[in-house]
Amino acid sequence: MAILTRADGTPDWRRRTPRADLLVWSGWFAAIALAVACFQFISERTIWDFVWDAPAQGADLVSRMFPPRWSYANQLWKPLWDTINIATIGTGLAVLIGVPLAFLAAHNTTPSLLLVRAPVLFIIVASRSINSLIWALILVIILGPGMLAGILAIALRSVGFIAKLLYEAIEEIDATQVEAVSATGASRAQVLGWAVVPQVMPAFAGITVFRWDINIREATVLGLVGAGGIGMQMQASINVLAWPQVTMIFILILGTVLVSEWLSARVRHGII
Amino acid sequence: MLLRIQGLSKRYPTGDVALTAVDLEVPAGQVMALIGPSGAGKSTLIRCVNRLVEPTSGTVQLDGVEITSLGTTALRRARRRMGMIFQEYALVERLTVMENVLSGRLGYVGFWSSWFRRFPNADIEEAFRLLDRVGLAHMADKRADTLSGGQRQRVGIVRALMQDPQLLLVDEPTASLDPKTSRQIMRLIVELCGERGLAAIINIHDVALAQQFAKRIVGLRAGRIVFDDQAEALGGGQLTVIYGEEDWSQTIGRAEEEAEATGTLA
Numbered sequence: 054m055a056i057l058t059r060a061d062g063t064p065d066w067r068r069r070t071p072r073a074d075l076l077v078w079s080g081w082f083a084a085i086a087l088a089v090a091c092f093q094f095i096s097e098r099t100i101w102d103f104v105w106d107a108p109a110q111g112a113d114l115v116s117r118m119f120p121p122r123w124s125y126a127n128q129l130w131k132p133l134w135d136t137i138n139i140a141t142i143g144t145g146l147a148v149l150i151g152v153p154l155a156f157l158a159a160h161n162t163t164p165s166l167l168l169v170r171a172p173v174l175f176i177i178v179a180s181r182s183i184n185s186l187i188w189a190l191i192l193v194i195i196l197g198p199g200m201l202a203g204i205l206a207i208a209l210r211s212v213g214f215i216a217k218l219l220y221e222a223i224e225e226i227d228a229t230q231v232e233a234v235s236a237t238g239a240s241r242a243q244v245l246g247w248a249v250v251p252q253v254m255p256a257f258a259g260i261t262v263f264r265w266d267i268n269i270r271e272a273t274v275l276g277l278v279g280a281g282g283i284g285m286q287m288q289a290s291i292n293v294l295a296w297p298q299v300t301m302i303f304i305l306i307l308g309t310v311l312v313s314e315w316l317s318a319r320v321r322h323g324i325i
Numbered sequence: 326m327l328l329r330i331q332g333l334s335k336r337y338p339t340g341d342v343a344l345t346a347v348d349l350e351v352p353a354g355q356v357m358a359l360i361g362p363s364g365a366g367k368s369t370l371i372r373c374v375n376r377l378v379e380p381t382s383g384t385v386q387l388d389g390v391e392i393t394s395l396g397t398t399a400l401r402r403a404r405r406r407m408g409m410i411f412q413e414y415a416l417v418e419r420l421t422v423m424e425n426v427l428s429g430r431l432g433y434v435g436f437w438s439s440w441f442r443r444f445p446n447a448d449i450e451e452a453f454r455l456l457d458r459v460g461l462a463h464m465a466d467k468r469a470d471t472l473s474g475g476q477r478q479r480v481g482i483v484r485a486l487m488q489d490p491q492l493l494l495v496d497e498p499t500a501s502l503d504p505k506t507s508r509q510i511m512r513l514i515v516e517l518c519g520e521r522g523l524a525a526i527i528n529i530h531d532v533a534l535a536q537q538f539a540k541r542i543v544g545l546r547a548g549r550i551v552f553d554d555q556a557e558a559l560g561g562g563q564l565t566v567i568y569g570e571e572d573w574s575q576t577i578g579r580a581e582e583e584a585e586a587t588g589t590l591a
Binding site: 242247248 | 375377402404411415419429440481484488
């Protein structure tokens with residue numbers, strides 16, 4: 054914000070000083086120049102014949118994918134059920150671990166900023182920085198292939214997600230309600246249970262179903278690295294170029310995600 | 326003497342000095358209004374009494390118990406005897422009226438009974454009795470955020486009374502309410518204090534309300550007590566000392582007229 058002086062001495066107001074204006078415009082110019090340069094760089098390393106060929110290739114693949122092999126669905130219900138279980142149990146485990154971590158990490162509930170909050174924040178960042186597919190890859194090596202690796206992979210990734218969003222919600226609660234409950238002579242634990250928990254319940258429910266919703270999607274690909282679920286069938290079908298089966302799997306995944314989306318929307322709507 | 330404050334000072338970490346060597350005594354059963362401009366330290370003073378704010382120096386004694394040196398558990402015990410009522414009601418919005426009222430008993434029940442909402446029958450009977458007293462028995466199962474401002478403040482009052490306190494600390498009880506509701510709430514607080522023999526420190530902006538409902542008025546300016554006398558003794562000169570230069574004739578006059586008007590109506 055710039056207050057300038059006109060030639061006749063009266064004050065003038067503009068959003069920015071002329072200097073700041075120049076800086077902003079040269080910033081835009083530099084950004085566009087960079088984008089053009091990047092495009093040139095990418096273009097030089099692209100085999101454009103393949104790209105021009107892409108519509109034909111895509112159409113060919115789609116024609117081989119249709120019609121879906123509907124009968125294959127009979128072999129998919131079990132892995133699909135596994136997938137949903139991996140997501141649900143994984144989310145449940147993550148809630149069990151993530152909720153206490155959130156209370157330990159939030160500024161206003163942590164027992165100690167230095168001794169507790171700092172290490173807990175590190176755990177949260179570590180959990181969040183590794184994708185569940187990578188967790189699954191590591192866990193399959195340690196635990197061997199199967200659902201357990203999938204469940205733990207989902208849980209390990211979700212702990213950080215749930216703890217981070219929840220501790221942010223805890224830090225945003227209304228402090229006077231906490232003050233009021235403390236003033237009655239309530240203990241620390243009672244203040245948590247009566248003033249903090251009720252205030253973060255909607256956030257908690259929203260975060261949990263949102264993560265469950267994401268986990269359903271993530272669990273569908275965990276099978277690619279052998280961690281159980283419908284992804285294993287997808288991997289197998291792609292390996293033998295059985296495209297109609299892949300289409301069938303896509304349809305089931307799409308249906309499941311739609312249902313989970315609807316369910317989580319319902320839960321979020323119901324709790325607020 | 327129920328409450329004895331001696332040499333109470335508070336300096337916030339930011340360097341702001343909120344209170345400077347405040348001495349104040351409140352006998353049992355006395356309703357006292359604490360007036361003063363914004364930032365004079367009224368809120369800080371009552372929060373130092375139950376140590377929601379830690380005083381920098383000085384002592385606070387409630388019924389002979391030295392509050393300022395208490396450990397966590399003993400402080401909980403002491404807080405049970407001091408009910409607090411807040412400006413923005415400070416009810417836990419997502420809990421029901423009954424839960425908010427019963428939260429006044431948290432100092433008396435263990436964690437697990439409070440977690441599972443198992444309160445002694447006597448507490449629940451008392452809660453219904455008090456809700457009925459303030460005219461909210463039919464709202465017991467409503468969520469606190471569905472109530473109007475005046476109703477919420479009544480719930481706040483009941484929550485404080487559930488503690489079975491000797492002293493009420495009341496922080497701007499009417500600042501968020503309309504003039505009519507403000508008077509009803511003030512009258513209710515004063516009546517309940519009379520019924521139960523409670524002392525009260527009521528922080529209040531509205532000088533007319535303070536004069537109408539409190540016997541004793543204490544004026545705070547920049548963290549020091551500059552007036553402490555009967556409500557009738559408060560005049561334009563004293564208000565100038567407390568708040569600074571202004572034409573106070575209307576304020577004082579209005580208070581007297583209102584007192585008369587409500588007197589005839591009642």
